[in-house]
Structure formats: structure tokens, C-alpha cells
Amino acid sequence: MNKSCMKIYVSFFILFSFASMNSAWALFVKGQSASLLEEAKFGAPTIARLSQGDEVSVLEENKTWLKVSHKSDQGWIPRMALSEQAPLGQAGSLLDDAEDISQNARKRASATSTAGAGRGLLAGSDDELSKIGNANFRALGDFEKMRVSVDKGARFLEARFE
């Protein structure tokens, strides 16, 4: 693939990967929430707040924005805030579930193949993985403790305007 072809591919990928010219194509809110705006621009008045996993129907596109409908509301939303796949689960819950399964023989016996595959990947645990050369899981643990909630992060972004 030559360079110009790749650029065209990338541009189309970005511009169209979350949109369809077909009406009523369903997408899902990817982030924790998203604002449905009156206009396709940052800072426009908010019509409604959508929550993670809410399904919207695409009505129209305008560059990086999509006009969508949700229940009785219609408005604009950044294309990158939407995904074609509904969320599989909340952060952390997948690993937590897998850990629960791995520690419970009764559950293990009845686990689905998917969960079983997950358990297999998890069963090494940090103790097991720490035997892998040059991997510092203590430092990783300290790093993970630094996390802040996405809600707090969103408030911090909003604080720019105060």
C-alpha cells in the first residue's frame, strides 16, 4: 500500500468509522456520559445528557460530529464518543469476575468456555507473573494506586472554564 493510499484509508477510517449515511444506524455511548448538543460545535447548549451504553440512532453527519436521536431528543454529539459495540462491562469488573471464578471450584466447574479462557489468562496472578524477568509488579501496584475516577477527571477538565 503506497503512502497516499494509506492516508486515504486512514482519513476514511477516522471520518467514517463511527458514522453511516444510512439513517437510524445504532451506535452506543462509549464514555461515562455524553452531552447531546444543539449544534455541532463545542460549547453549544446541552439538550440532554446520555449515559454509557445508551443507544442512539444516527440521523446526519457533519465532519467530526453526528446528529443522533435518543428517545424523544435529537442533537449533535462528537463521533468519537460513540461506538458500534455496546459496552461489554465496566472497568475492573471483568477481572474481578474472573478472579471470583478462579477461586471457587463450584463456579469453575460450571463456568462457560469464555469465562474459562479468561480464568486461564488470569490464573497466573501477580505472584506468578512476577517470575517473568524484569517486571516490577510492586511499582505497577503503586502506579495503579494513583488512578483517579473518570468523574473526577471530567470535573478537572470542566474546571478550565470556571
Add this chain to the structure above:
Amino acid sequence: MAQDRGFRQRAFEVSDGSLNTADIIAELNLGRTLAARILDRYPLVQNPRLQKYVQTLGAGLAYHVGRPEIHYTFGVIDSDEVNAYAAPGGYILVTRRLVEIMQSEAQLVGVLAHEIAHVNERHVMRKLNIRGRDGGLFSAAGSMIGGSTNAYRNAMEMLVNQAYDVLFAEGLSQVDEEQSDLFSIELLLNLGYDPRDYLRLFQRIAVELREKSDQTMSKTHPPLRNRFELMTQFMKENAELIEGTKTYHQRFKQYVRLH
């Protein structure tokens, strides 16, 4: 219209496909182990105020565009390289030197957004063809459900070695980098950050790379000029969205004091 839809369907198949729980758990485990290896070589900068700023800013971006199944984790590592790294599962690390040459929050957000795009699109996982279910390299790990932890550890170690090489030696594909560049410009625009300021960072990176020939970014990323031109073109096509955006350099200086 049907042709458009067909293209977009394909784009999605490339983009996030149909992930299942096992795929994501594989990603999280590889990402954690890879991040542990990076942190063994490059410890976090001992600057709690800086780390909290980067973490909080990153979490704010994840609020808007993050994958819900991932806890994104952001930090600054003590490295003279001018670079940033995205391990699968949302572990995003920016080097101290790159932060040192930044001048604004818009520039930092641009870098974090670029790395978030790598995570969201699972670029490392796809480059290494890792899936959590049958057929992928992790199938060996799956077989250890019966108790063979050596098989799991060996499979993981091999994959971590490969992923480490992707980040520090081979790099991702040009398409992946360009996709991430455009994602970062789009996110900057949508959040009210001035993307032109992000391009100023690229100019500063170019100076850094000229002065220090041993920087690995020259090997792991496409030429800066090409990336600069692509992003400039994208901004021209969305010029009306730039109006009113800001750099937020003052807040950046309030939190980022490395000397």
C-alpha cells in the same frame, strides 16, 4: 449508499471487531505485565503533583472517549527519551523529557489522546495477533486451566517481549500512528483545546530529535514531517472548529514543575 455502509462495516471489523470477555482479559493481563516491565526500567518520576495532574487529565479524557471495560492509568516515567507509550489495557506512560519540552495543557492532552487511541484501537494486540480465545497465541495460556502455570507464564513472557519490542524498537504501523494522530486532533477540537499548539510540540520534538540522534522515536514512529502534514490538512478541513480553542498553558505551568 450501500457501498458506503459496506466500507464502514469493514472499518468497524478492523476497528473493534467483536471482542469477547476473554479477549479483554488477555489484553488487561498483557498490559499489566508490559507496564510492570516498563516501570522496572523507567521508574515513575517522583513528583506527586505532576503525576496526579497527568493522571487526572487522562482520566478526564477517558471519561469522554475511554473504553468502559478499561481503567486507564497515566503517568510520567523518568526517561531522557522524547516519547510516550501505550501498553494494552490502558497503561499510558509519557517520558519526563517529553513533558519537559511541553508548554501547555493542550500539548499534553494531545499526547495522551494519541496514546488513548492506540489503546482504544488495540493496536499492539492486533499487531501481535493476540486474542483471548482459540487460535491466538494465548491459547497456550488457556490450556493451563488444568494447572500448568508454566505454560501460562512462558506464553506471557514471550508476548511481553514482543510487545516491548513493538513499543521500544519496531513501532506500530504508519497507518496506526496516523489514525492516532487524527484522533488526537479530533479530541483536542471537541474538548476546546487548540490543536495548533499540539503541532508546536511536534516542532519542538523535531528539534530534539535533530540534536539527539539516539532517540528511539525516530525508529518507532513515521517521519514527523509526514505526521505534521497530515494533521495540518485535517485541521484545515475543520478550521471552523478551531475558533475559541485555547492552549491552557497557565494551568499546565501551575502543575508541571520539573526543575
